[in-house]
Amino acid sequence: MIEFEQIFYAKSIAIVGASNKPSKAAHQIINTMLKGGYQGTIYPIHPREKDVLGLKCYQSISEIEESLDLLVIGVPAKEVYKIFLEASTRGDIKGAVILSAGFSETGDPELIELEDKIVNIAKKAGIRIFGPNCIGIINSDIKLSTSFAPVSKVANGNLAFITQSGSFGGSLLMLAEESPKPLGFNKWAHVGNMSDVTNIEILEYFGTDPKITSIGMYLEGLAHGNELLKIAKNITQKKPIFLLKVGRTELGSRATLSHTGIIAGSDKIYDGALKQSGIIRVDNMEELIDSLKASSTLPKPKGNKVCVLTEAGGPGIITIDEITKDNFLQLAPITDHTINQLKKVLYPMATICKPNGYIDMTAAALEKEHADSLRLVLEDPHVDSVILISLPPTFLPALNVAKSIAEVINKYNKPVAVCFMKGVKMLESRKFLEKNNIPTFDNPRRAARALINLTKASSYLKTE
Template identity: 50%
Template sequence: MGQLLVEGMDEEGITMTASLREIFESRSIAVVGASEDPSKAGHQVVRTLLAAGYLGKIYPVNRNEKQILGLPCYSSIAEIKGPLDLIVISLPGKAVISVMEEAEQRGDVKGVVVLSAGFAETAIPENVEAQRQLVEIARRAGIRVFGPNCIGIMNPDRRLVTGFHPGISLVPGNVGYVTQSGALGGSLVTMALSQPKPLGFARFGHVGNMCDVSNQELIEEYGNDPRIEVILVYLEGVKDGREFMRVASRVTKNKPVLVLKVGRTQIGAKAALSHTGTLAGADAVYNGAFKQCGVVRANTVHDLIAGAKAVSMLPKPRGNRVCILTEAGGMGVVSMDEVEAGGVLELAPMSQETCERLTALLPPMAMVCKPNGYVDMTAAAMAKEFGDAIRLVLSDANVDMVVLNSIPPTFLPAMDVAQAIVPVVKELGKPVAACFTVGQAMAETRRYLEESGIPTFESPDYAVRALAMLTQATFSVSHPLGDVPSARHPILDRAVLEARHPLEPESLDFLSDHGIAVMPHVLARTREEAQRAAMEMNSPVVLKIVAPQVIHKSDIGGVKVNLQGNEAVGQGHDQMVNDVKSAIAAADIHGVLVVPMAQPGTEVIVGMVRDAQFGPTIMFGTGGVFVELFKDVSFRIAPFDKEVALDMIKETKGYQVLRGMRGEKQKDIASLAELLVQVSQLAARYPQIKEVDLNPIRVHENGYSVLDARILLDAE
């Protein structure tokens, strides 16, 4: 983005579509639907542009007015004689189409902001059609559209603002905002501006219905803008998740992207046919996608602003080791809890020398290195002790950053503490986040700290989470999605032709054909065939029913384990067939699958669902058949490499089990990661596969055993 795009035709055969950068730099704006009535949006847009001191020409358009707020008014945009870069439309839906047609006729309009609601978001057919017409005209004319249903853009450099959110000052800064909500996006800006040192911004874009300009397009534009150093995104959803990931992967290589994703719902309600479908909540999929493309996720509005302060104000940390330096025990405990719960930071293992020198420096009642990385100086510490203590801590090679908590008592001026620590922090150049609580008593001190490059926060948990987001932004690695050519396979083709899903033996053969190690297996059509197969395996066996109507076999007696000898196998066969017929009278039993008993190991699950936004999505989880109980799962978007697969495994609590606990030897994590990669390749290569469920998989010290496999195909 940021360059001109060739699209459509003009008198020489080419229409040039304006770049987003040109629109943000607009030198003239027409406000169509401008009004003398202060209760109208069109009035407020003109008033805001005038109040902001917009560095360009403003053309109010209203056929019933001669003048608005001292500016001459035009009956239509066709009457405007000078160049016209941007139009802000505040009219009902059908009238918007007429304005777009006039804009097309002018030939010089680069962008349009449609404030009006009442388009496709209503799902009313005539309104959906109006939005379609709007897009058609815009594309034909080479005009970029923000909205409908949006407040548009802001650019402090040109004093340009097309919306009417209260309390916004155009303070220049290094933040770029992308939002799907005008009200929430505007609130983010005002929250950032209300910090002790206002956090300014370079660009703001509200995409509304995204009929044309999208959130991912703005992210890419900001990624190419040298004025923007951190990108903040309020995200409700994406239309094309894979393209979002491709864009984000490119941008996060050079600058951090912080996202507040809302709408935390599950997609599993309509996917009850597999464990994977049950657990593949949309929020979990977004989480995995964000991690895969290097995006840092904030959980709350306040965290998003806190993260932006840390990223835009602080130097990059060398690692994730934090020291909690506090003068109030309660604030210190809150900080410690957040370090542990967040899972990003760890307490710094300070050297014995540092701990001893801190003990000698601080009052006798101070709690030093209990545990290591935590120092409670107590309220007896004076300003000099603050400065000396933070020097000792920051000088320790094992400390990457510090959270400084303070509620200075009335006998210790807060500014004295601030002035003692600022020179030390500047000299040693490591990130420090300060919590000096809230209230007017701390306002001057917090402003001084922030003007000196030390961000301050209203509570210690915010300070910890801000440093965690800074750490994630510093060390996150993006993994671009690759392209895998689609393919066909006779097993899948046959199942599609017969309008069914592959049976388990077919699923195992399909996996084996693609290099995935599966257990030896025989499909036995009769009791005698089952006994013969078991005899040839010369080991205890498992019998599993093979019938397309049976999804969860163990629930209805469709699995018999640890059978040995002709009699046991025969009886197990007969009982299993009878149990299944009793449970599902219409079951079309193709036979039983005879498989040798697998060696002991740690049970996990690998699955795939085809997400509506992101496409093939891989799940890894621990617990095997109990995965729905433990819900210890991670997700990534296919296809991916072994590094991503290892991240998936390490993200779960079960990783520690796989590494070996309580005398158990480490399991073969490398082969498990390779299995995840192979399944991701299959998911990308065969679009007809809707779901994959390998559950359980038993991981051994060497290799793994897929104990059950199910592949579901898309009915279409």
């Protein structure tokens, strides 16, 4: 683990191939790190440039007299070998991110051999390789980012992400940034071709990192599946792992082979094995980010009994469909006492516990009805968690609803997933809620999936 600690906390980085052309990845990575405020030293490397983006440029790695922790390499594949020959003579470099593509993923025997040769030199020199075909790592603690995804600034927080696709991992960060309150990632890693560093090693490292309390993963194929499951089983007793595994179909699996040179394998076998390891498998990027969001801020539910409290019938039914189809959460058996109290605070046309655990306050519900109903169900001992759905109409200021429910939610140690529909009109209210550590979702299905996954993950956690 200490080697990864040294790489993720690199005090100095050489960026090889950093010209002054904005159309070059290496140029943009320097730009991103300067904007982000990387706390270490950046050394641009280019045979002809004198300076890049205001930084002194070096002709080669050997020219750098100071200590060097990390290399980022953005030159054509055929030039990478000689860079490693040079790098291997220094003795101080701990890691290298190879951005360049055109190695083993092509299936070309010559390029596979080239990749092997590079890995061999690196191994002897003690340099761990991320990639090739890789955008590398992010560590928000020191504002280190070797990514060329257009993400202005990764917020720091208690999450981590491991990805086998740079574009997927980058998109996830863009989505995280646009949450009403941006999701915070402490660390993030793209493993590319995994010629050396594997996603399993990173998972193990993130598993031990006390700053990280939940881990997201995107996988295409799975080399050394048993090892991953063993390590995951240990981690999921302490922190949730949410996984999106693609290449589910045979054709999709054939495409993964061209992407990172790894066969995806049979999907159904994974399904069962992942379950045993406590990994929560999700279906898509939105579900992945929503599960991370819920896990990042909500208290862990004590059980699987959920109350669906809605101001709108249609979205309420969609929520019940989702919960029932999944079959892990169950509608809470709300007590008669609570039902009688609910009848007192709601209008006569409200649907109270038909079926039990489901309450439709109807569009007549104003701030008070939202807050009173929510308080009553959170008080009920049979309720472990709540999905609250509201679509404040023109006659009900959404922010008032947000304020009234936040006050209630913060008095109880039970998870509440809030869905305010729909879109930018609800952003102010959702920002208010998320600033108060109440995660919000754009539609009821997403709120339901997030709470389902959080509850499943919580069932694997062992309290110490």
